[in-house]
Amino acid sequence: MNRWFRFNQLWQLTKALFLEIIREPGVLFWGILFPILMSLGLGLAFTKKADVIRKVAIVSDIAKSSAPADTTLITEFLRKRCEKNITGEEDSWKWKYAIKDDKLGNSTFFFYDMEWDEAMKLLKRGTINVLIAGSDGSVEYHFDPMNSDAELTYLKLSNIIGKGTLLPEKSHTEIKPLTVKGTRYIDFLIPGLITMGVMSSCMWGISYGIIEKRSKKLLRRLVATPMKKSHFLIALITVRVAMNFIESFVLLIFSMFAFNLTVQGDIPALLAVFLAGNIAFAGIAVLVSSHTSNTEVGNGLINFVIFPMTVLSGIFFSYQNFPEWSINVIKGLPLTLMTDGVRSIVNEGAGYSEVALPVLILTLMGVTFFAAGLKVFKWH
Amino acid sequence: MQNENVIEVKDVWKSFKTVQAVRGVTLNIPKGKFIALLGPNGAGKTTMVEMIEGIQKPDKGEITIMGKKWKDNEDELHNLIGLSLQETRFIDKLRVTETLKLFASFFDLGEERVEEIISIVGLEEKKKAYNVNLSGGQRQRLAIGIALINNPSILLLDEPTTGLDPNARREVWDILKNLKEKSSTSMVLTTHYMEEAEYLCDYIVIMDNGVILKEGTLNQLLEGADGNPKTLDDLFVTLTGRMIYE
Numbered sequence: 001m002n003r004w005f006r007f008n009q010l011w012q013l014t015k016a017l018f019l020e021i022i023r024e025p026g027v028l029f030w031g032i033l034f035p036i037l038m039s040l041g042l043g044l045a046f047t048k049k050a051d052v053i054r055k056v057a058i059v060s061d062i063a064k065s066s067a068p069a070d071t072t073l074i075t076e077f078l079r080k081r082c083e084k085n086i087t088g089e090e091d092s093w094k095w096k097y098a099i100k101d102d103k104l105g106n107s108t109f110f111f112y113d114m115e116w117d118e119a120m121k122l123l124k125r126g127t128i129n130v131l132i133a134g135s136d137g138s139v140e141y142h143f144d145p146m147n148s149d150a151e152l153t154y155l156k157l158s159n160i161i162g163k164g165t166l167l168p169e170k171s172h173t174e175i176k177p178l179t180v181k182g183t184r185y186i187d188f189l190i191p192g193l194i195t196m197g198v199m200s201s202c203m204w205g206i207s208y209g210i211i212e213k214r215s216k217k218l219l220r221r222l223v224a225t226p227m228k229k230s231h232f233l234i235a236l237i238t239v240r241v242a243m244n245f246i247e248s249f250v251l252l253i254f255s256m257f258a259f260n261l262t263v264q265g266d267i268p269a270l271l272a273v274f275l276a277g278n279i280a281f282a283g284i285a286v287l288v289s290s291h292t293s294n295t296e297v298g299n300g301l302i303n304f305v306i307f308p309m310t311v312l313s314g315i316f317f318s319y320q321n322f323p324e325w326s327i328n329v330i331k332g333l334p335l336t337l338m339t340d341g342v343r344s345i346v347n348e349g350a351g352y353s354e355v356a357l358p359v360l361i362l363t364l365m366g367v368t369f370f371a372a373g374l375k376v377f378k379w380h
Numbered sequence: 381m382q383n384e385n386v387i388e389v390k391d392v393w394k395s396f397k398t399v400q401a402v403r404g405v406t407l408n409i410p411k412g413k414f415i416a417l418l419g420p421n422g423a424g425k426t427t428m429v430e431m432i433e434g435i436q437k438p439d440k441g442e443i444t445i446m447g448k449k450w451k452d453n454e455d456e457l458h459n460l461i462g463l464s465l466q467e468t469r470f471i472d473k474l475r476v477t478e479t480l481k482l483f484a485s486f487f488d489l490g491e492e493r494v495e496e497i498i499s500i501v502g503l504e505e506k507k508k509a510y511n512v513n514l515s516g517g518q519r520q521r522l523a524i525g526i527a528l529i530n531n532p533s534i535l536l537l538d539e540p541t542t543g544l545d546p547n548a549r550r551e552v553w554d555i556l557k558n559l560k561e562k563s564s565t566s567m568v569l570t571t572h573y574m575e576e577a578e579y580l581c582d583y584i585v586i587m588d589n590g591v592i593l594k595e596g597t598l599n600q601l602l603e604g605a606d607g608n609p610k611t612l613d614d615l616f617v618t619l620t621g622r623m624i625y626e
Contacts, residue, residue, distance in 0.1 A: 012485035016474055023473035023510075216469040224433060224465075225486040225530075226458045380435050 006228060013227075013235035021205070021243060031243060035197050035251050039190060042316075043259050046185040051106040054153045057119035058094070058111050059133040074132060074139045077161045078111065097160070103175045107156065130154055181262055182347035190255045191342040192315035194248045195277060199309065199335050201247065202281035203288070203302045205240045210289035211298035214378070223379045233374075237282045244278055265345035269352045273345065276362035277338035283369030284334065290373040309335040337362055384411045386534055386566045387432060392441030394427055401427040403590040404441075411533075414560055414567040416577035418612070419587035425570035426466065428587070429538050432568065433463055445534065459487065462532030462565075464523040466539050472512035476503055476522055479511060480529060487530040494529075501525040501555055517548025524555055535559075535567040541576060549576075556580055574612035586616065593619045 021027050058078070082095035093110035100106050112119075112128070122128045123142075129150035131142040141158070143150035181187065213219045223229060255261040263270060288301045312319060312326075313335035322330060330336055337358040344350035387409035394402040402424045409415050417425040430436040431443055434450040434457065443449070445457050470479050480494040498507050501521040506514060514522065520540060527535055537556075541549040557580060559565060571577055577584050578598055585595040594601060594615070602609055609615040617623060 006485075006488070008488070009485045012482045016471060016478060016482045019478065020471050020473050217465055217467065218469060218471070220435065221463075221465055221468045221470075221526075222486075224435070224458065224461070224463055225483060226455050227486040 004228075006231065009228060010231045010235060013231055014238055017209075017235050017239045018242070021239065027243075031201065031247050032250050035193055035247065036254050039186075039193055039251060039255060040258065042189055043186045043255075046189070051108060053108050053110065054130075054156070055093075055110045055112065055128045056153065056157065057114050057122060057128045057131045059114065059116050059119055059131065073161050074134070082111065099156075099160070109157065109160075130157065132157075181260070182264060184259075186255070186259045187261060187347050188318075188343065189316065190251070190259070190261055191346050192313075192339050194251055195313075195335060195339040195342055196310060196315045197247055197251070198244050198274070198277050198338070199281050200306060201244050202240055202278065202285045203306055205243065206236055206282055206285035207289040207302050208295070208298055209236060210286070211292055211295055214289075214293040215295055220380045229379065233286065237286075240282065241275070241278045245274070248274065261346070263346050264349035265354075266351040269350065269355050270342065270345045272352070272359050273338060273341035273355050273362075276359040276366070277334070277341075279366030280334040280338070280362040280369070281366070283366035283373065286377070287369045287373035290377045293378070309333050312336070313339055315339065334362060334365055385409060386411050386446055387568070388442075388444045389428075389432070390442045392428075392431060392438045392443060394424075394431060394436060394439050401590050402431070402438075405587075405590075405592055407585060407592070407595075409534075409566055409568060411566055412564045413583055414556075414569065414581045416581035416584045417568065417570045417587055418572065418574070418577045418584055418616075419570075420572055422589075423587040424590040425587055426538055427590075429536050429568060429570055433461065433536055459530060460533045461536060462527035462530055462534070463536040464520075464527040464538065464540055466542065468523060470511045470519075470522065470526075473510055475508050475510055476514070477507045479522065480525060483526045483529050489529065497525040497529055500528060500558075502551065515548070517544050517551055520544060520548065520552055521555065524552065528559070531563075532565060535565050537567065537569045539570055539572070541571070541573065549573075553579055574616075578612060584612070586612075586619065588620055 058074075077097075078095050082097045085092055085094055085096065094113040095111040097109045097111070098106065099108075112122075114122075116133070119128065119131045123131055129143055129147060130153045132139060133142060134140045141154050143154055145151060210219070213222075222232060252261070252263075284305060288305060289298065292298055292301070312322065312330045313333050314320075314330075315335070319327065319330045319336065331340070341350075341355045341358040341362075344354055348354075385408040387407070389405055389407040392402055392405050393400075405424070405428060407428075417423075417428060419425050427436060431438050432445070434454065437450075446460060448457060450457060474482070477494060477498070480497055481491065484490065484494050498504055501524055503518060503521055503525065506518055509518075511519065511522065524537070524540065527537065540556075541552050544552065553576065556567070556569075560567070560580070567581075569576070569581065583595065583597055584601060586593045586601070594605070596604070598612070601612070601615055605615050605618055607614075607618050609618050613623065
């Protein structure tokens with residue numbers, strides 16, 4: 001038998017580590033069902049547009065104005081175009097205005113009559129995001145311009161109040177909702193969920209697995225035998241990559257049926273990006289877990305890797321919204337490289353030539369981190 | 381102690397930061413003999429065993445196993461040694477048989493040896509149980525089974541019965557006593573239980589604060605001591621002025 005390769009040893013290690021995973025009931029839920037539920041929840045939230053409710057505070061000067069001379073747009077709008085709540089219940093809306101729109105979805109505006117201080121309190125809590133005040137015929141919209149939802153409420157309101165519609169009826173402008181595959185939010189989201197799953201699975205499965213085995217003195221016990229150290233790490237990584245493949249495949253198939261997602265590009269190229277991403281994160285995982293035997297320190301180290309990339313790498317929303325100077329740095333993160341690669345194949349129909357560079361970079365990253373991890377790896 | 385020595389420890393020193401764990405220990409362990417390293421917590425027993433296992437390197441001095449040093453001979457020495465560490469936990473959701481098969485594969489051994497070990501450590505009824513569901517005593521018997529799987533020439537057991545109830549302890553002793561009768565394996569066992577050392581071992585080395593206080597067979601230890609101690613407990617009090625478990 002080859003001194004450097006012992007098949008039975010590698011097979012028994014792989015089998016043991018695989019059984020360790022699949023015999024844990026939580027694995028089925030967190031590894032397979034949870035990503036599906038997350039995609040289902042986010043997919044439904046962003047693909048089937050539900051009625052949007054927008055709550056607006058009207059401060060008392062306008063709301064209580066009953067002078068016939070008060071002809072400001074807002075008082076006229078409230079009196080003439082809105083449905084008034086006649087129940088008179090405290091804390092309930094005072095006026096309601098509903099917009100039916102097949103293309104943009106239905107919106108309902110609830111207007112609350114309140115004092116300035118109370119309105120500010122609700123604004124701080126996020127219950128309302130726009131406050132309308134004013135007197136002597138003037139109308140003031142108060143909202144945080146950095147809050148895009150508040151800005152949208154303002155834009156819709158300012159358009160409705162006066163004209164009564166979001167767009168002039170005989171405008172040359174027409175809204176054509178995009179339904180082309182690859183342009184929907186769900187098409188953007190699913191590749192991100194797959195790559196984020198790979199990252200989390202490698203970091204928790206490999207890093208935490210190693211740290212836990214070190215803390216239980218199992219690593220030390222294993223290396224007190226003629227076990228090949230490389231075989232242990234190969235088995236650990238193989239099992240994790242196999243689990244990642246199963247989890248990602250199930251999520252992809254589910255998305256194809258549930259959201260009509262299609263892989264427009266080259267499947268072997270997709271597999272290449274997937275494998276390269278796994279290599280990169282496996283390498284990072286080995287480096288992160290190379291020294292500590294304290295599981296709490298391990299938690300911190302793993303979160304240190306996972307959290308920034310989850311936020312920055314454009315999993316849920318595009319990273320193009322980050323400051324210009326940071327975009328190139330973000331593009332170089334392993335999760336961004338993998339996610340952009342998978343998205344380009346799934347949504348844009350990319351093939352080998354388009355993803356060759358990210359595949360190469362991810363593989364090199366993995367090998368480099370793995371080598372660095374092995375250099376300082378503590379078995380005892 | 382005459383015979384051929386399987387382990388030779390010559391003037392070994394080891395310190396960790398400010399703690400001097402082992403101070404100039406010299407010890408020879410002959411083939412086929414069972415040796416107890418007896419002493420309280422902090423005596424330096426575990427550090428001594430870890431240096432014999434090759435896990436720790438001595439700061440000074442030399443250790444040879446069957447005439448070989450750890451450096452450049454790791455693979456060969458791992459094949460000769462079986463060991464049981466303090467508080468090792470095996471993979472929770474692996475069955476007893478699967479765990480033994482895993483360790484057997486490291487020594488290119490097959491199912492036959494696994495079945496033999498299950499029989500030696502008396503885990504026939506638990507062979508399909510997950511490790512996590514074993515009692516403390518059963519877990520320790522599994523650890524000893526794993527230590528014996530390669531039919532080692534040298535067995536190193538670090539406090540194999542600590543934390544076990546009297547019945548479980550007796551079961552472990554029976555396994556080791558049986559091994560002593562049927563094989564030529566040499567054993568180094570660390571313990572702070574006097575009765576364990578008395579019952580199992582041919583030769584007892586009493587350690588405290590990193591040094592050997594006294595060594596010999598039970599009779600040699602008791603007969604040669606001042607104050608005519610009747611037990612090892614009495615002897616330890618005579619040597620140190622305190623009880624071993626204080």
